C-alpha cells in the first residue's frame with residue numbers, strides 16, 4: 283500500500299509537471315545536469331513508444347471495439363466526404379504520425395510490415411533486414427539508419443482476434459494465415475541523434491501528448507459532421523451510450539495507463 287501511495291504521488295507529480303507547473307527555468311545546477319546529452323536515445327524511444335502503445339490499445343479496445351457495439355463505424359475510407367466512419371487503429375496511428383510531422387521536433391513514426399495491406403507500409407532496404415530480426419526475437423531493436431540517425435522498431439503483436447480476422451479477410455492483404463500473437467508489423471521511430479537529455483525527453487513527451495490529442499480531435503471533428511452525431515463529453519462507448527469521450531477524457535485515460543511504464547523507463551528500471 284505504501285509503495286502504491288508513493289507511486290501514485292510520483293505519477294501525480296509527473297503529470298502536474300508535464301501539464302501545469304513546468305517551471306520556466308530550472309536552477310542553474312539542475313539545468314546543467316539535465317541538459318547534458320548523455321542519455322541513450324533508446325530511453326526516449328521506450329518512453330514515446332509506451333505512450334503510443336497505450337493510446338493504440340485504448341483506441342482499439344475502447345473506441346473501435348466498444349464503439350462498434352453502440353453503432354459507430356470504422357474504415358479505411360473514413361476521411362472521405364459523406365462517409366460516417368472513424369479511423370481504423372493503423373490509420374489512427376498514421377494520424378498521430380501526421381500530427382508529429384507538423385511539429386518542429388524531428389521524431390518520426392511509421393507502422394510497417396513485410397506483408398502489409400497497404401503497400402506504402404512495406405519495409406524496404408535496411409529496415410526490412412531489421413524487421414526480420416524483430417519478427418524472430420519478438421523484441422524491440424535499436425540501430426542506426428542512414429539519412430535518419432537512430433531508429434527503433436517495436437513489435438506490433440496480433441493481440442486480439444479482430445487483428446487476425448480483419449487482416450486475413452482483407453482483399454488487399456498479401457497474407458491470409460495470420461495467427462493470434464504473431465508479429466504483424468513494427469512500430470518504427472526515428473530520431474536524428476544517438477543520445478538525448480532529460481529535458482529533451484520531457485519536451486518530446488509533451489509534444490507527443492499534444493499530437494495525440496490533435497489526432498483524436500481530428501476524429502471528433504469528423505464525427506461532429508455526422509447526420510446523427512454521438513454525444514461528445516465524459517462518457518465512453520462502453521457506458522452503452524452512443525457517446526465518445528472528449529479530447530481531455532481520452533488523453534487522461536491514455537496518461538493513466540501509460541504513466542507507470544513511462545516512469546519505470548525514465549528512472550531506468552527497464
Ligand code: HEC
Pocket residue numbers: 342358370371372373393394395397398399400401403438439440441442444445446448449452466467468
Ligand atoms: C477492421 C480491420 C482491421 C483491424 C481490426 C485491424 N487492422 Fe491492421 N490494418 C487494417 C488496414 C485496412 C490497414 C491498412 C491501413 C493503411 O491504409 O495504412 C492496416 C494496417 C496495419 C498494419 C500496417 C501494415 C499493413 O498491413 O498495411 C499493421 C502492422 C497492422 N494493421 C496491425 C494490426 C494489429 C496488430 C491489429 C489488432 C490490434 C490490427 N491491425 C487490427 C485493418 C485492420
